[in-house]
Amino acid sequence: MLTQQSFEPARSAMLSMDYQTAIVSLYAQDQAGLLERARSVLNGARSSGMAVVHVRVGFRPNLPEVSPRNLLLNAIKSNDKWRQMFEGDAGAIHSEVAPEANDIIITKHRVGAFAGTDLDLILRAQEIDTLILFGIATSGAVLSTLLHAADADYRLIVIKDCCADLDRQVHDCLVDKILPRQAAVMTASEFLEILITKGVKR
Amino acid sequence: MLTQQSFEPARSAMLSMDYQTAIVSLYAQDQAGLLERARSVLNGARSSGMAVVHVRVGFRPNLPEVSPRNLLLNAIKSNDKWRQMFEGDAGAIHSEVAPEANDIIITKHRVGAFAGTDLDLILRAQEIDTLILFGIATSGAVLSTLLHAADADYRLIVIKDCCADLDRQVHDCLVDKILPRQAAVMTASEFLEILITKGVKR
Amino acid sequence: MLTQQSFEPARSAMLSMDYQTAIVSLYAQDQAGLLERARSVLNGARSSGMAVVHVRVGFRPNLPEVSPRNLLLNAIKSNDKWRQMFEGDAGAIHSEVAPEANDIIITKHRVGAFAGTDLDLILRAQEIDTLILFGIATSGAVLSTLLHAADADYRLIVIKDCCADLDRQVHDCLVDKILPRQAAVMTASEFLEILITKGVKR
Amino acid sequence: MLTQQSFEPARSAMLSMDYQTAIVSLYAQDQAGLLERARSVLNGARSSGMAVVHVRVGFRPNLPEVSPRNLLLNAIKSNDKWRQMFEGDAGAIHSEVAPEANDIIITKHRVGAFAGTDLDLILRAQEIDTLILFGIATSGAVLSTLLHAADADYRLIVIKDCCADLDRQVHDCLVDKILPRQAAVMTASEFLEILITKGVKR
Numbered sequence: 001m002l003t004q005q006s007f008e009p010a011r012s013a014m015l016s017m018d019y020q021t022a023i024v025s026l027y028a029q030d031q032a033g034l035l036e037r038a039r040s041v042l043n044g045a046r047s048s049g050m051a052v053v054h055v056r057v058g059f060r061p062n063l064p065e066v067s068p069r070n071l072l073l074n075a076i077k078s079n080d081k082w083r084q085m086f087e088g089d090a091g092a093i094h095s096e097v098a099p100e101a102n103d104i105i106i107t108k109h110r111v112g113a114f115a116g117t118d119l120d121l122i123l124r125a126q127e128i129d130t131l132i133l134f135g136i137a138t139s140g141a142v143l144s145t146l147l148h149a150a151d152a153d154y155r156l157i158v159i160k161d162c163c164a165d166l167d168r169q170v171h172d173c174l175v176d177k178i179l180p181r182q183a184a185v186m187t188a189s190e191f192l193e194i195l196i197t198k199g200v201k202r
Numbered sequence: 203m204l205t206q207q208s209f210e211p212a213r214s215a216m217l218s219m220d221y222q223t224a225i226v227s228l229y230a231q232d233q234a235g236l237l238e239r240a241r242s243v244l245n246g247a248r249s250s251g252m253a254v255v256h257v258r259v260g261f262r263p264n265l266p267e268v269s270p271r272n273l274l275l276n277a278i279k280s281n282d283k284w285r286q287m288f289e290g291d292a293g294a295i296h297s298e299v300a301p302e303a304n305d306i307i308i309t310k311h312r313v314g315a316f317a318g319t320d321l322d323l324i325l326r327a328q329e330i331d332t333l334i335l336f337g338i339a340t341s342g343a344v345l346s347t348l349l350h351a352a353d354a355d356y357r358l359i360v361i362k363d364c365c366a367d368l369d370r371q372v373h374d375c376l377v378d379k380i381l382p383r384q385a386a387v388m389t390a391s392e393f394l395e396i397l398i399t400k401g402v403k404r
Numbered sequence: 405m406l407t408q409q410s411f412e413p414a415r416s417a418m419l420s421m422d423y424q425t426a427i428v429s430l431y432a433q434d435q436a437g438l439l440e441r442a443r444s445v446l447n448g449a450r451s452s453g454m455a456v457v458h459v460r461v462g463f464r465p466n467l468p469e470v471s472p473r474n475l476l477l478n479a480i481k482s483n484d485k486w487r488q489m490f491e492g493d494a495g496a497i498h499s500e501v502a503p504e505a506n507d508i509i510i511t512k513h514r515v516g517a518f519a520g521t522d523l524d525l526i527l528r529a530q531e532i533d534t535l536i537l538f539g540i541a542t543s544g545a546v547l548s549t550l551l552h553a554a555d556a557d558y559r560l561i562v563i564k565d566c567c568a569d570l571d572r573q574v575h576d577c578l579v580d581k582i583l584p585r586q587a588a589v590m591t592a593s594e595f596l597e598i599l600i601t602k603g604v605k606r
Numbered sequence: 607m608l609t610q611q612s613f614e615p616a617r618s619a620m621l622s623m624d625y626q627t628a629i630v631s632l633y634a635q636d637q638a639g640l641l642e643r644a645r646s647v648l649n650g651a652r653s654s655g656m657a658v659v660h661v662r663v664g665f666r667p668n669l670p671e672v673s674p675r676n677l678l679l680n681a682i683k684s685n686d687k688w689r690q691m692f693e694g695d696a697g698a699i700h701s702e703v704a705p706e707a708n709d710i711i712i713t714k715h716r717v718g719a720f721a722g723t724d725l726d727l728i729l730r731a732q733e734i735d736t737l738i739l740f741g742i743a744t745s746g747a748v749l750s751t752l753l754h755a756a757d758a759d760y761r762l763i764v765i766k767d768c769c770a771d772l773d774r775q776v777h778d779c780l781v782d783k784i785l786p787r788q789a790a791v792m793t794a795s796e797f798l799e800i801l802i803t804k805g806v807k808r
Contacts, residue, residue: 049404051266064253064306067327067557069533072586104266109320110555111586118267118311121318124759125269129473139582144555147548151519153471153730173577178543180513182476210723269759271735274788312757313788326557331675341784344782353716353750355528355673375779380745384678430766445667455670468657471731508670513724520727522671522715529673 007130007155013123014045016162017055017113017135017145019097022090027136027164035096037188038134038162042097044192048121048200051126054099055119055141057086058107065109065116072111112144120152130155132191133163138171146183156183159191209332209357213399215325216247218364219257219315219337219347221299224292229366231336237298239390240336240364244299246394250402253328255321256301257343259288267311267318274313284287301328314346322354332357334393340373348385358385361393411534411559413602417527418449420566421459421517421539421549423501426494431540431568439500441592442538442566447566448596452604455530458503459523459545461490462511469513469520475483476515516548534559536595538566542575550587560587563595613736613761615804619729620651622768623661623719623741625703628696630653633742633770641702641792644768647701650798654806657732660705663692663724664713671715671722678717718750726758735799736761739795740768744777752789762789765797766799 018040028034045052059065063083066073076082084090099105108117123131131154135141142163149156158179165171179185186194221240230236247254261267265285268275278284286292301307310319325333334358337343344365351358360381367373381387388396423442432438449456463469466488470477480486488494503509512521527535535558539545546567553560562583569575583589590598625644634640651658659718665671669689682688690696705711714723729737737760741747748769755762764785771777785791792800 022370058308063303064324067329069557069559070327070554072554102264104262109323112551115552115555116320116323118318119573121311122266125267125272127269139585143547143582144551147516147551149515150474150476151514151548153473166556167581170577170581173574177571177574178547181543182597220739271761272756274756314753314757317757327624341787346757349718349750349753350721352645352676352678353718353721355675357675369783372779372783375776379773380749381774382743464710466708466730469731471733474731508635508666513727518726522722525715525722526670529671529676531673 002057007132007157008040008060009048009050009200011128012130012132013053013126013128014042015053015055015113015131015133015135015145016042016097017133017141018057019094019136020056020086020091021094022085023057023136024094026085026114027166029164034164035094036164037159038097041132041134041159041162041188041191042197044200045132046100046102048195048198050132051128052100052103053106053119053122054093054103055106055108055113055117055145056091056136057109058091059086059109064150073109111140112148114145114148114152124138129153130157132157132159134159136164138165138174139167143174143179146179150182157191158183158185159188160185161187209334209359211252211402213251213330214332214334215253215255215328215330216244217255217257217315217333217335217337218244218299219335219343221296221317221338222258222288222293223259223296225259225338226296228287229368233364236364236366237296240299243334243336243361243364243393245395245401247334248302248304248314250397250400252334253330254302254305255308255315255324256295257310257315257319257321257337257347258295259286259311260293260331261288261311275311298325302341312346312390313342314350315343316347316350316354325356331355332359334359334361336361338366340365340367340376345356345376345381348381359393360385360387361390362387363389363391411536411561413452413454413604415532415537416534417455417457417530417532418446419457419459419517419535419537419549420446420501421537421545422461423458423498423540424460424490424495425498426489427540428459428498430445430489431570432531433568438566438568439498441563442501443537445536445563445566445592445595448599448604449536450504450506452599452602454536455532456504456507457510457526458497458507458551459510459517459521459539460495460497462495463513470523477513482500492508514548515544516552517545518549518552518556527558533557534561536561536563538563540568542567542569542578543571547578547583550583554586561595562587562589563592564589565591612765613738615654615656615806617734618736618738619657619659619732619734620648621659621661621719621737621739621741621751622648622703623747624663625660625700625742626662626692626697627700628691629663629742633693633772636677640768640770641700643765644703647738647740647765647768647794647797650801650806651738652706652708653804654801654804656759657734658706658709659712659728660699661712661714661723661741661751662680662697662699662710663715664697665692665715679715692790716750717746718754719747720751720754720758728758729760735759736763738765740765742770744769744771744780745773749780749785752785756788763797764789764791765794766791767793772805
């Protein structure tokens, strides 16, 4: 189990995943607290000079990205209410953690953030080797993205109290037992403390 | 050398690449003829029911997709005039071959259409195994995309008189000698004849 | 949650992962039972005519595949005892579930079976769209491979009692709650029953 | 057009592609000269401390890697004489340029060296950002690998007189006009001169 991953802000990126209005409101038990913590780590990351990347789920009209074999996505495609969760205001990144001028926005069509996106291309172009990541759900975007990133040799930090899951027991099993095998898992305030030791002002 | 690739429209996609206003005007010797031929095969493809995909080059503000090691793209990033070729009206797909309602648009940041895009994800989701492709330049987007697609086991057709290159000799060497090893290479009118044999009305 | 994934043997592959002698002996609580079940589903798969793929962990001399940033693999590289787990007899696939003449063997260097292997290339070449998978550990090769495969639109079945994990609670959380979101999760005998309904003789 | 790519040996790899006995004897006009030049640059690369990677074409029994849609490979699969070119002594890397103890050997099943191999994984694990490449044929392995590598942001050098092609005009068009857009193209002796300026002894 990793206790702390060292990292250089200039070679790091923060990944905020699926913080879209409808998803936040569906998944977060303590919405105000979750958004406040996510907002504070995003601001810390920006102050440190690291790249900030927002990943969101989105589709073209008629969802040509969805395979009939993909059961999860097919359920979304064939259900008006679910599909609307990813459109318009519901699908926009929540205003409390919205992208700022120099942030990068990536639209994905699968659970993991690497599948069919330019995430890896951008990270390589920027010579980034460390990812600090969080998102919704812990057992969805966070888990899939982290396992892919680990196999692609990124150094990894997960901000556990900026992750949320419908099932509390699943969330706990992941952040306590599974994610620590390949990532340093810490709280938002622990991460902000590390930034301070690197000379980043709050 | 392949003489003719058989294909099923329902499992095929037409790929129109880099037909952006500034690129067309820079590369095409006979702009009116090139656009007219591209327009006719796109309309034929739509009538046949196959997927139509437009691939264009584009970047986010500040071009975070560009690596300092990529000489071609770095030249674009560091030169205002070149960068503007991919922005606004100059960077838009030429109005003569513009996307229609059900067409799919993909933005790429490299020479080949597969690098860092959701092209392969969409083709797989649609169970497409054949690509009919053309674009500008023959030695750029067409060559890189075709070689990648061949190694990914797509059946391939190149519409040679919908491709253009600054160097006529390079274009000829490619369409006469290199591309035919992995693709059926034909003219726009030969392709439209094949569609007619498949019952597609002009 | 999926109850049962329908599948065509001709378009399916069984994936047996990391059943290497040292790994089996380290991870399995009931080694004889685990091997017997794995052996029976492998034989069932062969009788049905589906492709059988064995995935194993292996490295070239000096492990050039291992990045200093990959903590899990670096621990293996820098520890003689752990490295030897993947060499010689210890690293060979257990004789009870050994590859037969027409089986395919793939060597991987990461947790997931797709990272840096020809697995996807082979599956596409064979037009396979369904994976029946199991392996050791549930929270390692099985989880990483399944999440990648789900995002690549494979239909998925997990044989849960052919998976093993050092931590029973983690195994249960995965097979009861996380894996069922993207795969049909069943026992070896349930899978063999389905094969019988497809006319496969025991 | 690039005149010279600067590179650090510690972050570079030399890629020798498809120098297998049968391929050399089929493609090389001046076999002795070609092998002598390839041997000298391989030795220079080893002396400089850079990684040396040999890429060869190879298949498992029954060629499960070959798709019925891949015309080039299907021709090999269905023709005994062609298939035997990749087996046994015929398929071995030519003894004049054979791998030495610390070299890395990669087996590929497609034209390009990245498709379905662990090449990118190894290069990333070793933090290599520059490739010095050559092989047979210029219009095959060299072209496909170089275009993929360019889009993956590798710095690129091609050793032109260590490449060979059945069609001399195609070879010249590639090394004179197409490859120089994305790579520094030089002779074996020019490359060896550069190594000397870096303090590498002949």
